[in-house]
Amino acid sequence: MRNVIVTNPPRADLADVDALATFGVATVHEAMGRTGLVGPQLRPIQPLARIAGTAVTVLCWPGDNLMVHAAIEQCRPGDVLVVTTTSDCVDGMFGELFATAAQYRGVRGMVTTTGVRDVAELQQMNFPAWSAAVHAQGTVKATAGAVNVPVTLGRAVVRAGDVIVADDDGVLCVPRLQTGSVIESSAARVAKEEATRAAFREGQLGLDRYGLRPLLEELGVEYVAAEDYAE
Incomplete structure (x- = not known):
């Protein structure tokens, strides 16, 4: 040093x-x-x-x-x-x-x-x-x-x-x-998050807003009724 x-x-x-x-x-x-x-x-x-x-x-x-x-x-x-x-x-x-x-x-x-x-x-x-x-x-x-x-x-x-x-x-x-580019990308992210926040306040789910349902299906996640689920 x-x-x-x-x-x-x-x-x-x-x-x-x-x-x-x-x-x-x-x-x-x-x-x-x-x-x-x-x-x-x-x-x-x-x-x-x-x-x-x-x-x-x-x-x-x-x-x-x-x-x-x-x-x-x-x-x-x-x-x-x-x-x-x-x-x-x-x-x-x-x-x-x-x-x-x-x-x-x-x-x-x-x-x-x-x-x-x-x-x-x-x-x-x-x-x-x-x-x-x-x-x-x-x-x-x-x-x-x-x-x-x-x-x-x-x-x-x-x-x-x-x-x-x-x-x-x-x-x-x-x-x-x-710093300049980070300010621009941060401002864009704030705007995007505000739109998402407004959607969530109106009841939209993250699964739908982020398009995650196809991913769950691709990963093999199943929806099973409680009466049909066995440990």
């Missing part, structure tokens, strides 16, 4: 970022061809939060948050901190003091494969966070890492300036150069 802090990487346009936030994780994931999800291991510390922002990536050594301090300097309004470590760690790498400094610089929230602490204070500050654990274990500041380099966040590769979308359903990464 090269110990480096990359300054001023290109970021996705904030208008596109804000548009993606309106759709949410599940819709954007489907619109991207079911790609981009980090995985179920990162969960929000607060309910009903939904954010999108440009990634400032941080690669730390386990139990050492030195590079988070370095990353704060690189943050600007609209960013999301993305913190991971070179090997598994659930120590409380991020807490209320970091959030105070981050909020001053306009950071919208953070996601981490590690732990967070000071959860009550983070909630009171309305600073959203998604983490692999809540853990009061403290950390040191002793080992070099990297800022704004590509990192692996669960199942996703995140590059500085990519868009992070996060809500109650999890965390997702949209590559910076794909």
Whole structure:
């Protein structure tokens, strides 16, 4: 690993970022061809939060948050901190003091494969966070890492300036150069779902709207009256 802090990487346009936030994780994931999800291991510390922002990536050594301090300097309004470590760690790498400094610089929230602490204070500050654990274990500041380099966040590769979308359903990464096309496909999906929702409210079944009856027949599924069914 090269110990480096990359300054001023290109970021996705904030208008596109804000548009993606309106759709949410599940819709954007489907619109991207079911790609981009980090995985179920990162969960929000607060309910009903939904954010999108440009990634400032941080690669730390386990139990050492030195590079988070370095990353704060690189943050600007609209960013999301993305913190991971070179090997598994659930120590409380991020807490209320970091959030105070981050909020001053306009950071919208953070996601981490590690732990967070000071959860009550983070909630009171309305600073959203998604983490692999809540853990009061403290950390040191002793080992070099990297800022704004590509990192692996669960199942996703995140590059500085990519868009992070996060809500109650999890965390997702949209590559910076794909934001325009993803917005278009997400909007189309929302329109399609609204039409389906209206049909369901009128009593139409998914079996018919999605044309699934022939599939059931093809798979050999039979309709059998209860009186004719034997265990």
